[in-house]
Amino acid sequence: MLEKYISKQNLKKLLGRVIKNSTLVAPVRPYGEVLFEDVKFADSIVFDFENALNSPKDWVLLNDEDLLETASPQKKPLVIFGARACDTKAIGLLDKFFARTFKDPAYFKKRDSILIITLACENYGRNCFCGSVDGGPYLTDGFDIQLTDIGEGYFLEAASKKAEGFIKRYSGLIKNTGAAQKKLKEDNIKNIKQPEEARFSLENVYKNIGEEKAPDAFWKDLAQRCQSCGGCLLICPACSCFYVTDKKISAKKIARMRSLDACYYEGFSRMAGGYNPVATRSLMMRRKFYHKLVQQLDEFNQAGCTGCGRCNEICPGNVNWLESIKRIDKYV
Ligand code: SF4
Ligand code: SF4
Numbered sequence: 001m002l003e004k005y006i007s008k009q010n011l012k013k014l015l016g017r018v019i020k021n022s023t024l025v026a027p028v029r030p031y032g033e034v035l036f037e038d039v040k041f042a043d044s045i046v047f048d049f050e051n052a053l054n055s056p057k058d059w060v061l062l063n064d065e066d067l068l069e070t071a072s073p074q075k076k077p078l079v080i081f082g083a084r085a086c087d088t089k090a091i092g093l094l095d096k097f098f099a100r101t102f103k104d105p106a107y108f109k110k111r112d113s114i115l116i117i118t119l120a121c122e123n124y125g126r127n128c129f130c131g132s133v134d135g136g137p138y139l140t141d142g143f144d145i146q147l148t149d150i151g152e153g154y155f156l157e158a159a160s161k162k163a164e165g166f167i168k169r170y171s172g173l174i175k176n177t178g179a180a181q182k183k184l185k186e187d188n189i190k191n192i193k194q195p196e197e198a199r200f201s202l203e204n205v206y207k208n209i210g211e212e213k214a215p216d217a218f219w220k221d222l223a224q225r226c227q228s229c230g231g232c233l234l235i236c237p238a239c240s241c242f243y244v245t246d247k248k249i250s251a252k253k254i255a256r257m258r259s260l261d262a263c264y265y266e267g268f269s270r271m272a273g274g275y276n277p278v279a280t281r282s283l284m285m286r287r288k289f290y291h292k293l294v295q296q297l298d299e300f301n302q303a304g305c306t307g308c309g310r311c312n313e314i315c316p317g318n319v320n321w322l323e324s325i326k327r328i329d330k331y332v
Contacts, residue, residue, distance in 0.1 A: 002164060005177040007153035008047075014173045016042040018079050025059050026081040027052045036080070045081065050125030051308060055087050055237035056080045060111060061094055063234075066255040067106045067244070078110075079166075081117045085136030085146075086128070086306035088118045090237035092142045096300045097240045106258070115162050120148040122192065127309025129198035129322050135306030137192050148185045155185035198322065200329040202293070202303060209294050213331035216282070222324060223281035225317035230262030232311035232321065238292070238304050241268075263288055285319075289328070 006014065018024050019042060026045045027034050034049040036056055059080060083091070095111065098104040121128075121137035130136035139146055144163040147154035155177060158167055167174055208214065233239045241261040249255050261268060264285075269278040278287055292304030311321045 002158040002167065003177050003182065004156040004158070004167065005153055005175045005181055006147070006156050006173060007175075010173040011147075011154060012042050012045075014170050015039075015045060015081060017170065018081075022077045022079045024079050024081060025056060036082070047082070047119070049082075050123075051084050051086070051128070051310075052082075053310070053313070054235065055090065055308065055310065056083045056116070057087070057091065057094065057237045060091055060114060061107065061240060061242075061260070062110075062258075063260045065106065065258045067258050068254075068256050076113075078114045079117065080114060082119045083116050084121055084308070085118055085139045085143075086130045086308040087237045088116055088139060088143050088146075089130075089135045089302075090306045090308070091116065093238050093296070093300060093302055093304065093306075094240050096302070100299070115144050115166055118143045118146040120146055120189070122149055122188065124192070124194055124198060125309065127312045127322070128307060129194070129200075129309065130307035131194035132198060132200050133202055133303045133305050133307045135303075135308070138189055148188060150181055150184040150188060155181055198307075200326045202297075204329045205293050205325055206297055208328050208331050209289055214328050215331075218324075218327065219282040219285050222285045222319050225319045226264060226281055226285065227317050228264050228266065228281065228284075229316060230265055231314050231316070232319070233262035233264060233288075234260055235310045235314055236305075237308055237310075238306055263291070289324075293325070 015024060015026065019040060024039045025036050026039045027049055028037050028039060028044045029035075029046050029049070030037070034046055034052045036052045036054050036058065039045060059078060094107075098107040098111075118139060120139070124131075124137065128137075138148060141159060144158070144160045145166065146157045146159070148157075156174065158164055233241070239260075239262075241263060242258050243261045245257050245259070247255045247257055263269075264281070268284075270276040278284055296302060296304035305321075309322065315321075
């Protein structure tokens with residue numbers, strides 16, 4: 001792990017130079033909400049925010065991506081600045097998913113040219129519960145670069161080969177660090193306290209879902225409120241489900257489109273013969289909880305939820321994911 005320091009002034013300069021050499025995605029506040037967007041001016045970047053409404057996944061796993069087109073090399077490197085720990089951790093899960101049986105060429109052709117600069121959190125946002133699912137608020141590994149605010153500047157950690165190259169390139173703006181700054185970083189991290197209402201035991205939840213402790217009425221209650229809009233799944237930084245369709249572009253050209261799918265859509269599990277093993281919303285609810293909080297832990301040693309809270313924020317049916325997990329935690 002490489003440890004450095006960058007002042008706030010120099011970080012802005014650095015991002016300005018990144019815009020000239022690469023495509024930069026960063027948090028901006030265009031109409032009130034913070035969103036990740038392609039950024040053309042470093043001055044438009046926001047540094048003080050809870051988390052953006054969309055996640056950087058939008059640049060890593062594209063919706064409606066032509067798998068034949070993206071198999072050609074990426075022209076410009078992409079730098080994502082300001083990903084919160086939960087989002088970087090979620091992208092780490094996507095990396096594992098797309099390499100689990102073979103390395104998905106379209107995914108990695110793009111992914112290999114993306115460098116992520118994570119901005120460790122200083123506080124919990126109103127919907128955040130990353131501490132309960134090992135999703136943040138800061139990372140100990142699995143990032144390219146992580147910045148922790150220590151007042152006048154940031155303590156910078158670099159943990160990948162890509163990050164080392166990046167630091168060499170912008171070395172004029174990045175300084176060496178020492179024990180005093182490292183202590184400041186560690187003190188800041190120690191001071192972040194997860195609110196009591198965001199806490200649950202993932203171990204209990206894993207066990208209780210596996211043992212089907214939640215009664216049918218619990219799942220029915222959630223099912224009644226869900227509108228099957230798919231929003232919670234499409235916005236989730238850790239969801240990776242997709243479907244593939246072939247589309248005729250012209251007499252000589254087809255596109256093989258990969259589009260994001262959502263397991264709360266009715267057709268998600270329907271088979272060619274019409275049989276659907278997960279036909280009711282109640283079953284769909286169970287499956288999502290099982291998949292994210294049991295199966296992915298078994299398969300990847302990581303929950304399929306990193307606690308970003310976006311699904312709570314956007315759900316029109318008030319199917320509160322966090323409160324539901326807390327209820328499952330309590331079934332003994
Ligand atoms: S956002 Fe809410 S209503 Fe929409 S699919 Fe998810 S749980 Fe259902
Ligand atoms: S399940 Fe909800 S809280 Fe968890 S990572 Fe996905 S959007 Fe965030």
